Amino acid sequence: MDYKIVTKDLNAYFGEVHSVKGVGIRIPKNAITAVIGPSGCGKSTLIRCMNRMHEVVRGARVTGKVLLDNRDIYSSQMDPVLVRTKVGMVFQKPNPFPTMSIYDNVVAGLRLNGERDWKKLDSAVERSLKLAALWDEVKNQLDASGVGISGGQQQRLCIARALAVEPEVLLLDEPCSALDPIATAKIEDLLFDLKDKYTIVIVTHNMQQAARVADFTAFMYLGELIEFDVTKKMFEHPEKELTEKYITGRFG
Amino acid sequence: MNRYQYRRTKNALASCLALACVILALIPLVYILAEVVMKGAPALSWQFLTNRTTGTGEPGEGIGNAIVGTLLLVFYAALIGLPIGILTGVYVSEYGNNKFGTTVRFFNDVLANFPSIVVGLLAYALVVSYLNVGFSLIAGSVALAIIMIPIVANTTEEALRMVPNSLREGALALGVPRWKTVLKVILVNGRAGVVTGALLGIARISGETAPLLLTAFYSNYWSLSPTEPVASLPLTIFRYYSSPSQVLLQQAWGAALVLILMVLALNISVRFLMWSRTGRSKAVRKTWIIRLSRKT
């Protein structure tokens, strides 16, 4: 099996607090991997290490290696800016740029890279919004403000924005926790369509979502990676007792 | 250079530019302080501080009456301004969650940044013109009080806002009348804010010149009377600054030094007060420039 991201002895700290403890995880390529676990187990921190967003917080640091296609993204020659173009992220609360239109939001990343050809930009907008299952809803109001649409639509806009720069990996940090069930379903559907071209890692506190959406699942507890397996197998025959306890709801 | 390198260079340049702005802004500050100290220090002497001004450049004159004048002006201004400022601040914080309160707060903010010469005109209109007192100490104090009020009101209000509601509710639940609760709350928890406001206000008004030009005018004599013109430090500087006489010019620098020491001491002690109450340092945030976040 091909692995897109491999971490080796990854540790993440917020000052003195040790959030991620010696995690070695392998994310399969072109598949959806879910990371589950109780609140505070470090799952968000883990994926934020994968696109070097963790270090943005004051006092945060990372040790260990994170290999993207066998190259360590934390090596001193690596510029975080380049890493983040390859590994995109969608956050828990939708955060479109309020001063920009829907169109401008989607192409924000492309414009950073100097793309000026409006034909290319137009096609990128259409492509990205279609991938994010938002095109039909907003194609006639691309000039509308990025925040003038519903929460679910905003989140899909953020997904489109992240996809427009054509990353190789898409990280989603509890993307549906602020959304209603219908919006959630729409997003889960589009993730299915995305995995052909992208490697997807989704953090979720909702086990049913993981069961529905993910090919593989990782279970974390108190900063450690407890178990990683094919989703079906993990939910039906978990190997670790802790995993079983969590899945059956006996804690967290 | 490809696009990526261009972006990196732009980033580095922008950071340097921002830092350059900071340094550029600090240069005048350092320069001014250095000049005032260097040119003002030679003027300092016991005589300088105790003799009165004559404006003639004769040896033996000093700025004693100007120092006293400034102290008097500030004293009377505080006498008028502190109570009004505190009361306004209390009102806005405790009772002012309505349209009227918002209006008061708004006017307060606008007034805080008002040109001081216009304030001088207002004081002139009241004391010198309408009450026909003429150029006088009290007119000057009124002008300074008007400048002081928004500052004190702001800091008072902020300090009171930070007091947790549970305190107020607890007192009310025990049947303590509203005004007593408010009093207790200020005395115990809002004290820091009031003191900060007072100090900031005093720092600000000690240096004001324009309003005094129109109201307190000037005097070469020792004067304690509220209805007579009075000397003041800033006006002394203004009078002497363009004088051809080296003696008077040096006196201007000396007065500047005394004034700046006063103002800096006050500002630093405010900061010190804030630091020593780190838990409540957010509560006593300095606002004499502008007051911002309003969440009514």
Place this chain on the structure above:
Amino acid sequence: MAVATLSLVLVWLLVLRMVFDAQQSIARFGPGFLTGGIWDTNRDVYGALPFIFGTLLTTGIAVLIGVPLSIGIATYLSELAPPWLRSPLSFVLELLAAVPSVIYGLWAMYALRPVMVKSVEPFLHSILGWTPFFEGDSVGLDKFVAGIILAIMIIPTITSVSKEAMKAVPDSQREAALSLGATRYETTSMAVLSYARSGIFGACILGLGRAVGETMAVTMTIGNSNRISWSLLDPGQTMASLIANNWGEAQGLQLSALIEMGLVLFVIALIVNAFARLMVGRFMKRIPSTGGGL
């Protein structure tokens, strides 16, 4: 509460009194006061135009120079400075605001002016002398120097409010930009400055208001000439400095005219400051909502 009402009422009453005192001048010149270009005590003719003009020019310079600097400083303080530096640096900048205006004037006269006369102004004259703004020679007491001092004085104001506006931008916005692969500068420009722009704009207007009303430093550097002149290297006069300069000996119609000038200044200051406060206030209220648009 009574106190608050009373003070408000009092202020308006004082304005009325000012109008009363100015009536002589108002009656004589009418609206022509604002457009009259002559201020002559000998002939007892007074017009405000030269001073409105002077105020506009000096304020213009102050804003032109002060705003970019302030935004740069605010950006540094809000986004770039190491955490241990932020507080002390902010404090030092506030000290810049604490220096009394008259001391700024004193310093400008004896420290800034020689530099201006010897190097800066001749330089500007040599490259920009063909424009009406930099014609003529100067002795260092002119609108340009006044403008520079004003710029220094309004920097703390604009910086402080802009910094607050920028700090109020939610981190999620910065994260959005960063996750797209934006550099620090790009993040600041795309996510922070855009978002905060109405607050920053309000800050600039506040600075403008401060510049309009600033008296002493301007009086001491502007050269006190009542003529209208486009050149920044020529002396001039602002509304505030006119009042400051002439108050002592003014009587009768002149005094009345000065008070009328004060009223004009009052109105302008009121409008500018109120507008600025509204802008900043509205921006601050909008922060918590992401769905509300800007």
